[in-house]
Amino acid sequence: MEQSDIDENLSIKEVPGLKEALRNKDTTAATAAIKEYLLQQNKIPLNIGIIGESGSGKSTFINALRNKCDDEEGAAATDVVETTSIGLPYPYPNSPNVILWDLRGIGTTKSPAKKYLKLVEFQKFDFFIIISDTRFRENDVKLAAEIQKRKKKFYFVRSKIDNDIRAEERKRDFSEKETLTKIREDCVQKLRELGIKSPQVFLVSSFDLHLYDFSLLHKTLEGELPSNKRDTLLFVMPSINPEIINRKKKAFKPNFL
Numbered sequence: 001m002e003q004s005d006i007d008e009n010l011s012i013k014e015v016p017g018l019k020e021a022l023r024n025k026d027t028t029a030a031t032a033a034i035k036e037y038l039l040q041q042n043k044i045p046l047n048i049g050i051i052g053e054s055g056s057g058k059s060t061f062i063n064a065l066r067n068k069c070d071d072e073e074g075a076a077a078t079d080v081v082e083t084t085s086i087g088l089p090y091p092y093p094n095s096p097n098v099i100l101w102d103l104r105g106i107g108t109t110k111s112p113a114k115k116y117l118k119l120v121e122f123q124k125f126d127f128f129i130i131i132s133d134t135r136f137r138e139n140d141v142k143l144a145a146e147i148q149k150r151k152k153k154f155y156f157v158r159s160k161i162d163n164d165i166r167a168e169e170r171k172r173d174f175s176e177k178e179t180l181t182k183i184r185e186d187c188v189q190k191l192r193e194l195g196i197k198s199p200q201v202f203l204v205s206s207f208d209l210h211l212y213d214f215s216l217l218h219k220t221l222e223g224e225l226p227s228n229k230r231d232t233l234l235f236v237m238p239s240i241n242p243e244i245i246n247r248k249k250k251a252f253k254p255n256f257l
């Protein structure tokens, strides 16, 4: 048996009533079970906190994750002077149970990390993404440490990688792979210096989610979420590459239909 078969069987097992319906060759009941499962799936809350300083690329990242152009209705406003509110919710239009929260960075709140997390209602989040368009700074690390203390997950995203690539591309000995490794190592080293033990940094361009580390970030998130939330995340993720499309197909359209 291959891994893909196992994944498929796991999905079938997770749909209440589906196995029995299939055993009885009752396709109507099987379809109803899947519909009900997807309906319930759509009620599982998933709150993702995107934290970053003004200009770091939070709104653009949120729009890319929601498949929205920056100037579309309902999109997070990009490149604007920040409002006074500390967090703005951006639910997925077809899955309002999944909310991306635009959380302004700690630097502008004058609050220590503890107070900041209380202000944003820390408990409601499933995980956090800490985003920066430069090396990560002390404030990012302070927050990460507080999040870790409270046993929640956070992921570092270094944004606007397309800019870095464009700047380096002009050099004669340019290698994309080497440039990416250099940026990643630089970020990791800085985070280590600031006290994060095994930091993982994902390099992302919100203009091109299919490039660089976004797929790896998605895979990592999926792997680390509790199983009942995995499909919820997969369901809303933009279908940016064949691998994600295949995983969606497997999770939501088992091959017996």
Ligand SMILES: Nc1nc2c(ncn2[C@@H]2O[C@H](COP(=O)(O)OP(=O)(O)O)[C@@H](O)[C@H]2O)c(=O)[nH]1
Residues within 6 Å of the ligand: 052, 053, 054, 055, 056, 057, 058, 059, 060, 061, 077, 078, 079, 080, 159, 160, 161, 162, 163, 204, 205, 206, 207, 208
């Ligand atoms: N080149 C490039 N520019 C980006 C990217 N993400 C955001 N930006 C730009 O950076 C500026 C600030 O982005 P915004 O999303 O408003 O940042 P926020 O203040 O953290 O919400 C805008 O001009 C965006 O167009 C990216 O991935 N690549």
Ligand SMILES: [Mg+2]
Residues within 6 Å of the ligand: 058, 059, 060, 076, 077, 078, 079, 080, 102
């Ligand atoms: Mg913004």
